[in-house]
Amino acid sequence: MTDGGTDAATAVFVAHRNLLFTVAYEMLGQAADAEDVLQETWLRWVRVDRSQVRDERAYLVRIATRLALNRLRDVKRRRESYIGPWLPEPLLTAPDVADDVELADSVSIALMVVLETLGPTERAVFVLREVFGFGFDEIAAAVDKTPAAVRQIAHRAREHVEARRPRVTVAPAEVRAALETFKAAVESGDVQAILDVLAPDVVLISDGGGVKQAALRPILGADKVSRFIIGGLRKGGADVDAVASEVNGNPALVFTLGGELDGVLTANVQDGRITGLYFVRNPHKLTRVGEETELARR
Known part of the structure; x- marks a missing residue:
């Protein structure tokens, strides 16, 4: 890719960076791991022929999701030897995050503790569907499943989360x-x-x-x-x-x-x-x- 092409690809990546970080963080619960996923996403993205990409946002999320899934399987094994309970890494956030009720709920420590009880693919499907509103076809491409399988996984993951999350919404x-x-x-x-x-x-x-x-x-x-x-x-x-x-x-x-x-x-x-x-x-x-x-x- 030419320098101009790299610059254009980088500009697209930067425009979606906060979204990609949020996807990776909600899947991994650790900022450093999420940053590593972003770095690898960018390295892969700048090598993509963007003329063949119809939806840049979905394509970038697909790359980040696959990378996060691979990393999540590894970190889950490491967390088995963690001393005591494992909690997500807390992030100081700007007021606009609190203003977005759905986003604030999805990154709350309470909900992310529940997400830790899901399997890697279930967690990816839940995050992409319930938090970011991706369609079943888009999620299927990201997790390498059929849309029908993703529907079943999404239903199962939603039931699992609803049974374990705090039952009362408090202001x-x-x-x-x-x-x-x-x-x-x-x-x-x-x-x-x-x-x-x-x-x-x-x-x-x-x-x-x-x-x-x-x-x-x-x-x-x-x-x-x-x-x-x-x-x-x-x-x-x-x-x-x-x-x-x-x-x-x-x-x-x-x-x-x-x-x-x-x-x-x-x-x-x-x-x-x-x-x-x-x-x-x-x-x-x-x-x-x-x-x-x-x-x-x-």
Whole structure:
């Protein structure tokens, strides 16, 4: 391809970059893996004869999806030896992500945890169909299945996700208010105030990756969760500070201990009380909370 052709191909790629990153991230849950997929997508795209391409967006997504599928099969094997629960890498996101309700829901930590329970092909089909609205023919080309098979996979994946995702849709303002109450209680060390904002059957999933303190299994119940939070964050007497933020398009708290970044916490909320907490403390997963990541569905 001539330099002019390469420049034109690169311009098309850049125009769709945020979409391609979002597709890869929703499939892989890790920004570095998604960036690797983008790099390989570009390398393949600039070698394509674009005169034979009818839909550049669909073609680019097809390349990225195939690459992400290959990588997902590899990382799933690696995650089997991960120490403790594995949570997606949190991303600091711009307000426009939160404004797109469907996008914010699709990249929420809560939903991406559910997507981890799908097989690679099921996850790809669900993401392309439910989040990005691709047709069955387009998805079939991306995952190397027939359109009829994709329809069945999409139906099965949708049922699987709906059975496991939070059943109640809560306005971001309600989540934000619950997290603000939780933040004040943790910063003050008021155990009773923490208990008051937690649902009795709250579940906390923490990810330390074997590097930072985290529970090796989910913690169930307000009393156990409050003791874990206080013990983990206030251990050693360091100053605890939490900043309200927008992570993966949803309200979150970014915690620092003694001025050092410590973790990112997101929550499920129902009737004003926190029913689920996702706490990422693995420092290798905290590199994308200092600068906004641009996501897109189009």
